[in-house]
Amino acid sequence: MYKFIPSDIDKNKPLFSIDTPPPYTNASWHMGGAIHYSQIDMIARVMRMQGHRVHFPMGLDRNGLPIEIAAEKEFKVNMHQIDRDEFLKLCQQILDKFGDQILDLSYKLGLSCNSFEWDKVYKTDHPQYRALTQATFIEMWNKGLIYEDDRPNNWDHRLQTTVADAEIVYKESMHELYDIAFIVKETGDKLIFSTTRPELIPAIRVIVFHPDDPRYQKYTGLTAKISLWDIEVKIISHPMVDREFGSGLVQICSYGDTEDIRVIRELNLKPVYAINSYAKLTEITGKYQGMSVKKGREAIIKDLSELGVIEDKKIIPYRYPISERSNAPIEFIGMPEYYLKQEDYIGDLKEYAEELPFHPPHMKNIWLDWLDKISMDWPISRRRFYGTEIPIWYCKKCNHAMVPEPGEYYQPWKEDPPFDQCENCDGKEFRGDERTMDTWMDSSISSLYIMRFPNNDDHSLIEKISRGYLANIRPQGKDIVRTWLHYSMLRIHQLFEKPAFEHAWISGHVVSESGEKMSKSKGNITSPEPILDRYGGDALRLFGTMEASNGSDIRFSEERLRGGSKFLNKLYNIARFISSFPNPENPVELIDTDKWILEELDRVIELSISGYLEFDFHPAARAIRNFTVEIFASHYMEMVKNRAYNRDGQFSAEAVISARNTLHLVLDAILRLMAPITPFITDFIYRELNNRSIHLELFPNKSEIVQFESGLTELIMEFNSKIWKYKKDNSLSLRDPIKGIEIIHELKPFETDLAAMHNIQK
Numbered sequence: 096m097y098k099f100i101p102s103d104i105d106k107n108k109p110l111f112s113i114d115t116p117p118p119y120t121n122a123s124w125h126m127g128g129a130i131h132y133s134q135i136d137m138i139a140r141v142m143r144m145q146g147h148r149v150h151f152p153m154g155l156d157r158n159g160l161p162i163e164i165a166a167e168k169e170f171k172v173n174m175h176q177i178d179r180d181e182f183l184k185l186c187q188q189i190l191d192k193f194g195d196q197i198l199d200l201s202y203k204l205g206l207s208c209n210s211f212e213w214d215k216v217y218k219t220d221h222p223q224y225r226a227l228t229q230a231t232f233i234e235m236w237n238k239g240l241i242y243e244d245d246r247p248n249n250w251d252h253r254l255q256t257t258v259a260d261a262e263i264v265y266k267e268s269m270h271e272l273y274d275i276a277f278i279v280k281e282t283g284d285k286l287i288f289s290t291t292r293p294e295l296i297p298a299i300r301v302i303v304f305h306p307d308d309p310r311y312q313k314y315t316g317l318t319a320k321i322s323l324w325d326i327e328v329k330i331i332s333h334p335m336v337d338r339e340f341g342s343g344l345v346q347i348c349s350y351g352d353t354e355d356i357r358v359i360r361e362l363n364l365k366p367v368y369a370i371n372s373y374a375k376l377t378e379i380t381g382k383y384q385g386m387s388v389k390k391g392r393e394a395i396i397k398d399l400s401e402l403g404v405i406e407d408k409k410i411i412p413y414r415y416p417i418s419e420r421s422n423a424p425i426e427f428i429g430m431p432e433y434y435l436k437q438e439d440y441i442g443d444l445k446e447y448a449e450e451l452p453f454h455p456p457h458m459k460n461i462w463l464d465w466l467d468k469i470s471m472d473w474p475i476s477r478r479r480f481y482g483t484e485i486p487i488w489y490c491k492k493c494n495h496a497m498v499p500e501p502g503e504y505y506q507p508w509k510e511d512p513p514f515d516q517c518e519n520c521d522g523k524e525f526r527g528d529e530r531t532m533d534t535w536m537d538s539s540i541s542s543l544y545i546m547r548f549p550n551n552d553d554h555s556l557i558e559k560i561s562r563g564y565l566a567n568i569r570p571q572g573k574d575i576v577r578t579w580l581h582y583s584m585l586r587i588h589q590l591f592e593k594p595a596f597e598h599a600w601i602s603g604h605v606v607s608e609s610g611e612k613m614s615k616s617k618g619n620i621t622s623p624e625p626i627l628d629r630y631g632g633d634a635l636r637l638f639g640t641m642e643a644s645n646g647s648d649i650r651f652s653e654e655r656l657r658g659g660s661k662f663l664n665k666l667y668n669i670a671r672f673i674s675s676f677p678n679p680e681n682p683v684e685l686i687d688t689d690k691w692i693l694e695e696l697d698r699v700i701e702l703s704i705s706g707y708l709e710f711d712f713h714p715a716a717r718a719i720r721n722f723t724v725e726i727f728a729s730h731y732m733e734m735v736k737n738r739a740y741n742r743d744g745q746f747s748a749e750a751v752i753s754a755r756n757t758l759h760l761v762l763d764a765i766l767r768l769m770a771p772i773t774p775f776i777t778d779f780i781y782r783e784l785n786n787r788s789i790h791l792e793l794f795p796n797k798s799e800i801v802q803f804e805s806g807l808t809e810l811i812m813e814f815n816s817k818i819w820k821y822k823k824d825n826s827l828s829l830r831d832p833i834k835g836i837e838i839i840h841e842l843k844p845f846e847t848d849l850a851a852m853h854n855i856q857k
Contacts, residue, residue: 109148110567111142112546114596120197124200125621126605144794152209154219159534160420170185200623204632219534243433248427248428251421262420270291270415274289275288275290277321277404287406289342290351293392294369294388294395295351303332305333335357433485440588455646457646473585481531482532484530490524492520495519535578564594567596572602607619613651636774663776665728687802703718704794737852739758
């Protein structure tokens with residue numbers, strides 16, 4: 096295995112910093128992770144070959160729910176039923192196991208990170224990292240950007256924690272819509288409201304209809320009397336109602352969905368809760384208390400039916416939120432949590448979104464669409480264990496919240512505070528907050544951490560924070576644009592009033608051959624280790640670039656990956672052939688055939704570099720492969736083989752030198768162009784030829800030869816194909832002489848090489 100990054104990188108070169116996504120260490124990588132990170136490495140290699148000093152840190156994300164879930168599953172424990180310190184140790188066992196696997200795989204894939212040494216790979220659960228996260232929390236607190244509020248939040252009852260809007264996905268299914276009769280207390284009229292959630296009837300706060308609905312206008316301000324619980328609530332109008340939905344009368348309860356939350360807030364109604372944090376029915380539901388939501392709904396429907404108040408039931412399409420982490424249905428539970436302001440910054444973030452170069456550009460729309468959907472501040476406190484603790488202590492006497500000075504890593508749940516007296520009263524006893532922060536609070540400052548503590552030793556980079564952004568590029572998947580990208584830009588703007596990075600590189604997914612997202616539950620995951628054992632890292636890297644441009648999903652196919660491996664074997668054989676000729680030290684004037692192939696090479700260089708500048712490796716991979724196999728090897732090398740060997744001495748010394756020089760020039764350019772994509776084979780060949788690493792070189796320059804009209808290559812390929820077909824059809828070997836072949840005018844500059852190639856005789 097070659098060490099790709101020398102220790103003596105020129106410190107005077109311009110810096111290019113990569114905000115490398117630290118992979119979660121709750122499980123080993125599948126093929127998606129392997130291809131994703133190999134392409135991030137290509138960004139690093141491209142920028143080195145363009146003359147930059149590249150800061151390419153490797154990190155491991157070791158906080159949050161995925162780690163805890165993996166530990167609970169592995170050790171068959173419940174986080175809330177064992178000692179907290181003991182559970183944290185179990186999490187660390189999972190983290191170390193998969194962290195080692197990921198680092199080993201990264202090395203085999205050829206990632207050229209600054210270091211893979213365990214103590215130099217940054218970890219988001221390291222005390223230094225957590226201290227920085229807490230320092231940013233304290234600064235936001237002191238600026239008034241963090242506050243506590245008791246409001247309904249997205250609640251995951253399986254994980255027993257609040258989740259942010261960005262961690263919710265929506266599921267489509269069919270659901271029952273019930274029409275339930277009630278009596279208007281003042282008139283005795285029977286009316287009907289429609290609901291998909293009868294278990295929330297005890298939490299009804301008001302019944303609403305659309306202001307323009309003539310059926311119910313006369314009932315405005317009257318009282319609805321609802322059976323089974325003997326509930327009385329007001330009937331009012333509200334524009335949120337869809338007149339065509341059910342009966343046109345809708346229950347507003349605390350809380351069935353986000354519309355309920357909005358209306359109850361707007362009307363300043365006091366919420367009551369029919370569902371608790373364990374997804375069980377509460378005491379306000381009466382005899383149904385303690386039942387699960389599903390069992391309670393069934394029992395309530397049965398009893399309402401027996402009362403004769405269910406007028407109708409329909410099956411309708413239903414869209415409901417589930418937790419991205421646990422797949423549990425989301426309930427809306429009110430409880431105190433800490434929030435970071437984000438609604439006030441949407442305008443600033445939209446300006447960043449418009450100015451920030453996205454690669455590819457259309458990925459910008461994911462962020463813009465999300466910014467339009469944000470309707471509340473970010474809930475950042477979590478009732479979990481393995482994460483960065485909220486650095487707050489509360490005075491036991493007056494309950495005043497106090498934060499310490501930034502700089503240290505604090506664990507308030509088990510430590511005494513670093514102060515002796517409450518700043519609000521004379522209290523001297525405190526209790527520490529037991530909650531942790533949303534893991535995105537840690538991840539969102541990765542660009543700050545890598546610029547302040549790269550490898551924990553190169554502090555010269557701290558000065559670079561004075562530029563108009565922190566990192567040069569953020570590479571990441573499209574699925575976390577509304578989380579990692581969004582939160583990073585929000586937090587760094589709040590801290591520095593500048594964007595977190597200069598460019599955003601957004602990749603698609605690697606999916607199965609059938610187009611499905613890879614998932615362990617579906618059994619369609621392909622592990623990279625056996626693929627690497629069979630074909631090597633270069634073949635896997637090449638496959639990822641050949642299949643699609645950046646941002647598009649890639650369908651994994653071992654057969655197509657095997658095709659890439661065959662190309663690498665072809666490249667090796669081309670290099671062996673060319674290495675059999677000395678590389679002339681004193682170049683001569685090139686002849687026309689050699690000028691032609693260098694013109695073709697110029698086009699490949701231009702196309703490749705153009706793609707590389709957009710951080711898209713697909714154009715380069717296809718152009719280099721097609722040129723190398725279809726033009727250079729199949730046609731040019733065959734045309735100049737005789738001249739390069741010159742076994743019978745029919746060519747001049749200058750012509751021989753021209754051929755050999757051109758062969759080496761083209762091979763050198765191919766290797767350097769391919770180096771970011773396939774670092775192993777290109778470095779091996781280049782070392783054998785030049786006794787130095789190709790990863791110290793720059794990209795090749797164009798020769799700027801302009802000699803021939805466009806379309807000439809097609810004529811050459813067509814002519815050669817016709818001769819080969821003629822010989823095959825007439826049972827002739829490729830070396831057998833043929834007569835009567837006329838070389839057309841356009842190909843006269845290549846007549847000597849074509850005649851020698853096909854043994855054309857006059």
